[in-house]
Amino acid sequence: xxxxxQTPSHQVTQMGQEVILRCVPISNHLYFYWYRQILGxxxxxxxxxxxxxxxxxxxxxxxQFSVERPDGSNFTLKIRSTKLEDSAMYFCASxxxxxxxxxxxxxxxxxxxxx
Amino acid sequence: xxxxxxxxxxxSVQEAETVTLSCTYDTSExxxxxxxxxxxxxxxxxxxxxxxxxxxxxxxxxxxxxNFQKAAKSFSLKISDSQLGDAAMYFCAYxxxxxxxxxxxxxxxxxxxxxxxx
Numbered sequence: 001x002x003x004x005x006q007t008p009s010h011q012v013t014q015m016g017q018e019v020i021l022r023c024v025p026i027s028n029h030l031y032f033y034w035y036r037q038i039l040g041x042x043x044x045x046x047x048x049x050x051x052x053x054x055x056x057x058x059x060x061x062x063x064q065f066s067v068e069r070p071d072g073s074n075f076t077l078k079i080r081s082t083k084l085e086d087s088a089m090y091f092c093a094s095x096x097x098x099x100x101x102x103x104x105x106x107x108x109x110x111x112x113x114x115x
Numbered sequence: 116x117x118x119x120x121x122x123x124x125x126x127s128v129q130e131a132e133t134v135t136l137s138c139t140y141d142t143s144e145x146x147x148x149x150x151x152x153x154x155x156x157x158x159x160x161x162x163x164x165x166x167x168x169x170x171x172x173x174x175x176x177x178x179x180x181x182n183f184q185k186a187a188k189s190f191s192l193k194i195s196d197s198q199l200g201d202a203a204m205y206f207c208a209y210x211x212x213x214x215x216x217x218x219x220x221x222x223x224x225x226x227x228x229x230x231x232x233x
Contacts, residue, residue, distance in 0.1 A: 004159065033220065042119075043206065045220020056219040091160070104221065106152070106160040 002026045004107035006092050012113045013082055021077045021110045023092030031055070032075045033093040033104060034067065043091065049075065050098065082114045117142045119209050121224035128197045129232045135182075136192045136227045138207030146212035149183065149190045150221065154204040163205070166190065168212075194229075202231045 005024045013019050025032050034046040048055040049067050064080045075094075079086055089111050093104040118141045128134035140149070151163040166174045166183050173181050178195045194201055205228075208221040 031219075035220070042225050043221075043223040045222070048219035058220060098219075103162050103165065105162075108157070108159040 004092055004094055004105050006090075006107040006110050008110060009108070010111045010113070012115065015084055015114055016081050019079050019082055019112065021079075021090050021092075021112070023075045023077075023094075023107055024073050025075055025092070025094030026105055027073070029094035029096050029105070031095045031098055031102070032067075032069070033095075034077045035091040035093065035106075036060070036088040037091065037109075038085075038088045046077070055098075079112075082112075084114050087112055087114045117144075117147075117209050117211065117222045119207050119222050119224040121205075121207050121227050123227045124225070125228040125230065127230040127232060128194075130197055130199060132197055133193060133195045134197055134229065136194075136205050136207075136229065138190045138192070138224055140188050140190065140207075140209050140222075142188070142209065142211075144211055144213070148210045148212070149181075150208040150210070151179070151181070151190075151192045152206045152208060153201075154206065154226075155200075155202070160206065164192065197231050199231050199233060202229060204228050 007022045032049045035043050037043040045058050047057040047061045066078045069075050089109045091109045092107040095102040095104045120139045147168045149166045152160040153163045154160045164174050164176045164179050180193045182191045204226045206226045207224040210221050
């Protein structure tokens with residue numbers, strides 16, 4: 001069964017560095033999402049992406065974050081200058097159709113640790 | 116803004132028994148979708164069951180069923196004949212019918228850690 005994949009599984013970085021988290025959505029899916037989960041807290045929506053542009057974003061998704069689909073398969077989340085509070089699990093998800101009618105399929109997550 | 120509350124951080128059940136996980140939510144909307152996702156250790160979240168708010172009938176998927184009480188804003192998950200493979204974190208989630216304001220995203224509860232005792 002097709003799955004969403006994410007790399008790396010764990011990323012350690014120094015505060016102020018840029019990181020890129022990578023996701024490969026399911027191949028026939030058209031909508032892509034990023035979520036994050038700070039340890040001990042809820043999973044929170046960051047951004048949705050369709051047709052090579054941001055569809056919606058939450059208050060968390062500020063100017064330090066960006067997303068792109070650089071080729072036909074990868075979907076990336078870039079954090080420009082990481083802060084300690086960016087330490088979290090980051091989940092990518094994809095769906096065939098536009099919300100809310102369709103199920104979102106999640107990847108296993110990337111654990112980001114900012115030192 | 117919508118909120119989702121899972122009041123049970125951890126639940127334990129004997130194998131083959133039935134367990135119910137609680138979820139309540141707060142919304143002013145009348146049309147929305149509710150979900151239960153399961154996350155086994157070190158694995159991705161997978162959808163267990165979904166419920167459309169306009170449907171009165173409770174959703175069922177094999178051993179998993181929900182008790183959807185719209186007026187009470189309650190959405191509990193019942194797992195019958197619990198199996199060892201059911202051990203996981205279970206997340207309740209809400210999504211609006213409408214677009215805008217981050218509604219594409221799911222609003223999650225904090226999760227319930229389900230332990231299956233052999």
